[in-house]
Amino acid sequence: MTDTDGTVGTVVFGPHLLYRILAWEDHPQPFRKSLKSAARVSRDVALAVYLGKRALFLGITLVVATYMVVVIANQGGLIDRILIAEIRISTAQELGNQQWYQRLDASEKQRVYNETVQQRIHNRGLDQPFLSKSFRQTWEALTLDFGQAQGTYGTGSFKLTTIIMERLPRTVILFTTATALSAVIGVWLGLRMARRALSVFDRSLTVLSITTLVIPSWVLGIFFILMFSVGLRLFPTGGMVSAPAPREPFALLGDQLWHLLLPLITVTFANFGAWSYTTRNLVLQIMAEDFVNAARSKGLPEKIVLRRYVLRAASPPIMTGIILALVASWTGAIITEIVFNWPGLGLLFFEAVTNTDAPTIIALTIIFAYLFVVTVLLLDFAYGLLDPRIRALGR
């Protein structure tokens, strides 16, 4: 019995823990499972039912997670009380500076002051009870109606959509490229390792893979910056452009590429190990399967056995892993961006947290959650198409 949901873990952990999921999961056994049960129901209906159930669940997950973040980010209403106190102080100061206000007598002053404070609290929507406000914020977040941030974060705009849309491509360009690179390099190395299992090449790469697999890219990044940027002065120590930035478009592009290179190398290096180790083990496992032995005993040359039997069985989980990792790479990595001072979503999140900018924090967490959910849904869809057992589940 295989539980395809297990693969969901990939999304959160990235390729880091992919090996675990792939290693536990029964790899597809194309010739064994009978399709009888699946054939009984119409395929498409079953798939639709299955996907519908998943989508419903993911929707609920998203709502609950959003609400949780809204409550945490507002500290259960504490932020509101702080804002109200701020309004009181600033109102008292402003009114105190007005001449007409100074001329009023004490009770009049009190009345005007109270009215102004109430008006301002109302204008900022702080007079609603926290519960209804939190529901409203959750709804706004879910409909991607993010409103205003409390800072501009270098974009010249308070609109959260503008800020996020400026940061998202930077994260994508770094992490998606790095994921693709590390997957390609890792899978290629993994195949070679499996072919030459237990050779010196295999053993040393296995040790290297395991080492890079546990070390997160931000720790690796610190070492790399020390070595290549500070020690050898090959790369800039961080950021995305030099200051001042070059004027010419080509020079600017080159400068940005130069800044991109070290984080790219770091993230790629930190992630390839998961791919190579997983691929190696997967291929080795399949090579010990009966159907591979059968092919060998038929007298087929080893090359054909590898290509037709082993690779064909190994490719679906690897492809799924790659697609998933590519999708999941949208979310980037918060701390790696901080270490490299790379102005993507992760750095934005940290800036927002240090500024206690609740709207931005909520918006970003929702974006992260949405990206996860979309990824999981894509995964379910892919599995629904690929794996007949899922369709059987849909009944």
Added chain:
Amino acid sequence: MLFVVVAAAALVPFVAPYDVASVWGDVSRWTDLPRNAPPDWIDAFSEQKFARTIIVDWNEFKGGASNTTEDFKIIVTRARWKFEYDTFPPDMRVYFRANWSSFKPLITITWERPDGEKITMFSGFPTRQAPLMDTFDVPADTVEGARAGLEGRLREWAAGFNATDVAVVHPHVTLYAETGPDMLSPARASVLHGPYALTVEALAFDANDTLEARFVSYGGVYGLAGTDSLRRDLLVGLLWGAPVALAFGAVAAVLTVMAQVILGALGAYYGGRFDEVIQRATDFVIIIPVLPILILIGFLYRPDLVRILLIIVAFNVVGGTTKVIRSIALQVKEESYIEAARAYGASRARILFRYIIPRTMPYTFALMSLSVPAFIFLEASLSFLGVGDPVLPTWGSIMGDASRGGAIYNGLWWWVALPASGIVFITVAFAFLGYAFDKVLNPRLREE
């Protein structure tokens, strides 16, 4: 590798200060250490011998009162030390503690060099009465106007040796430099080796007046791990980082994996609604962005290490392991020996805990040792961002301090590289342990 780590961690409480959290946060504990000093073993990679810290303590200043008359007395106290290093100290500090009854005594600090030259470093009145003390810092002193005075005197004195004039005088260099044209330049001056002395003198106006002094010549290097910008000995933080990381990772891993194993097995055994709830909870936990939420909680509520641990465990009560164990337990459940147990009337709890969960134990151990690094790095990430434990030094928080202090860009490599190496060492040890389990469990990975 792991044994080394565990043994080292077990020793730490005996070799490092026990109340590390309070010691680490207390800046006054670290005033005798140099600022931003690299570890002292860098000597081995250099032809030079780097300056070490020299402390002449209160009781090592020798001297006494002389010329006592009815109106005044002169108290002289002198420190002697040998300077045999090849680099200049980054700074120096003289403490003096004077007690007077009617008039403030006149304090004079004189620098005496091996070549017989004498320079007056300071001449003035104390601002505080004993037991409070005054400090005179070279090059940046706290006694107003004294710095300009010393620099002027040094310039004048150096001019007598035809020294090339420079824009800014570096007293800590010139005081230790060989006389000659280069004596004002920190880049070209060379160290004059030999016995030095520092005289602190007080012209006091009362018979009961006292004077004590203390001298610190800070080193260019310090200890096994260097110091940070608050002069703290990083070795203390690094040593304490080991048991903290180890305990955090191990406790978190054991708690979460055990919880996940039990819930996974329960789900598989009972099935139905119960299983469904656990499965959906697992999916939920896997999908929500945990790190952003943890950062948020850490920033807003400032939990201490134990609370962080509890929060992390709470977020991981169900998770990937639940799924793995569930699928194993589903297979085990159908086996005949379980049926036999059921037939002789074993209780459900007995079957679950004596027959099903033990079968999953090998996987459990592998998963545990593989998740230790994950939790260690999770804690390090939070500390690195400054949202970890507010007082306790951990490897992550040392790296975070370093990063915020610009250590990476200013070449203070020891401040980041050493904690990072520690964390890498400890996690890689656990990872290899985990993969060793993995190999034992999956004989196919070994091949013949």
